[in-house]
Amino acid sequence: MPKSKGIETATVYLPMECAKKIKHMVLQESNRQIIDEFLIIQGMKEKFLEADVSIPNKIVMFGPPGTGKTLTAFYLAHKLNLPLIVVRLDAIIHSHLGETASNIRKIFEFAKAATCVLFLDEFDAIARARDAIDEVKEMARVVNTLLQCLDEFQGDSTFIAATNLEEELDNAVWRRFDTRMTYDLPGLAELKQFLINLLGESESSLQVIEQSTPILRGCSFADIEQIILKAKRKVIIEDSEMSYEKIADAYKAYNPKAQQGDFKMSSRTSGNEEGQLVWN
Ligand SMILES: Nc1ncnc2c1ncn2[C@@H]1O[C@H](COP(=O)(O)OP(=O)(O)OP(=O)(O)O)[C@@H](O)[C@H]1O
Ligand SMILES: [Mg+2]
Known part of the structure; x- marks a missing residue:
């Protein structure tokens, strides 16, 4: 190299x-x-x-x-x-x-x-x-x-x-x-899929995912990953179960909105229906 x-x-x-x-x-x-x-x-x-x-x-x-x-x-x-x-x-x-x-x-x-x-x-x-x-x-x-x-x-x-x-x-x-x-940023389907990948698909996980989805809308995958990681740490420390409250607390502590840059799609670019970058 x-x-x-x-x-x-x-x-x-x-x-x-x-x-x-x-x-x-x-x-x-x-x-x-x-x-x-x-x-x-x-x-x-x-x-x-x-x-x-x-x-x-x-x-x-x-x-x-x-x-x-x-x-x-x-x-x-x-x-x-x-x-x-x-x-x-x-x-x-x-x-x-x-x-x-x-x-x-x-x-x-x-x-x-x-x-x-x-x-x-x-x-x-x-x-x-x-x-x-x-x-x-x-x-x-x-x-x-x-x-x-x-x-x-x-x-x-x-x-x-x-x-x-x-x-x-x-x-x-x-x-x-x-x-x-x-x-x-992840759409609803992608957000749910990502949470399933991180939390599993058991009945209780699916319930937590359903409850947590609204607060995680607008977060990037990287933010979501950090929030879930925080919540998982709490679960281990407290020897408890994953819950909506843990994710909500982790969200507040991580405060993703404060960390997000103000990324905007350029007015000169947009996605076409294949999701490819198009120069206008
Ligand atoms: N689509 C995704 N699916 C699953 N995890 C993701 C996804 N995007 C990001 N992540 C998580 O967020 C972390 C950062 O993602 P990644 O480095 O791919 O972002 P990026 O788009 O390259 O960001 P940057 O513009 O800051 O370089 C990854 O390590 C991964 O864990
Ligand atoms: Mg990168």
């Missing part, structure tokens, strides 16, 4: 480690369809090559924090039985922008040499609109390097970029992606 500033520029997760992370994952139906199709295509590459139809290998994910973008990268690596390489943005971004560009190149070269899923979180940090940072001429070079790397990205590896900023990203960058996914 290439290093920068003395630290590794990425963390590697083996497929087995990836499998552990996704135990409770709930994928929105639209995103499940996209991922399923992506996986089907990876399984029939020869046919695509024969027909001279390009095989998708670049995914971009957009959506608020704690909705499963990183989790989906783990899922994909697990399904493809490939290592997941999570790039550490703090390590590749350098005060010398020339150094940043060179780090980006090294990471992509690494992914070319060894088949993997390469995941870049907070993608907006390096893919910001070139116009917006034109005064920093050098930054355009970083974006250009990124574009070049995306164009040259071939072979069996998959590149995934995720972002939750509504800030404008460079259109030239967006165009490079063949698969686009939009993430959102």
Whole structure:
């Protein structure tokens, strides 16, 4: 793994480690369809090559924090039985922008040499609109390097970029992606499914879930997970049963609304009926 500033520029997760992370994952139906199709295509590459139809290998994910973008990268690596390489943005971004560009190149070269899923979180940090940072001429070079790397990205590896900023990203960058996914806070069905995954499906659990659903609406998956974890700890400490009251107390203590950023979907983006990101 290439290093920068003395630290590794990425963390590697083996497929087995990836499998552990996704135990409770709930994928929105639209995103499940996209991922399923992506996986089907990876399984029939020869046919695509024969027909001279390009095989998708670049995914971009957009959506608020704690909705499963990183989790989906783990899922994909697990399904493809490939290592997941999570790039550490703090390590590749350098005060010398020339150094940043060179780090980006090294990471992509690494992914070319060894088949993997390469995941870049907070993608907006390096893919910001070139116009917006034109005064920093050098930054355009970083974006250009990124574009070049995306164009040259071939072979069996998959590149995934995720972002939750509504800030404008460079259109030239967006165009490079063949698969686009939009993430959102859990809807009612997803919320219930997630609670079942966390609390089980016994009659008493289902009752607690039914009671707790209203207060958890509007929370991200990550918030819900923390609230349920808090409630579960109380159950152990007090040697008692899970109840609506425990979840309500945990909700108050965790206070998710206070922690939520004011994420809004950009007025320039919306989801189409397949849940894919659309630029208006
Ligand atoms: N769809 C989901 N299903 C199950 N658990 C989820 C889901 N989304 C998030 N979580 C839980 O929240 C934690 C954070 O999720 P994840 O890292 O995937 O969010 P993210 O969308 O990448 O957020 P960020 O934008 O902050 O990087 C995960 O470890 C997982 O436990
Ligand atoms: Mg993430």
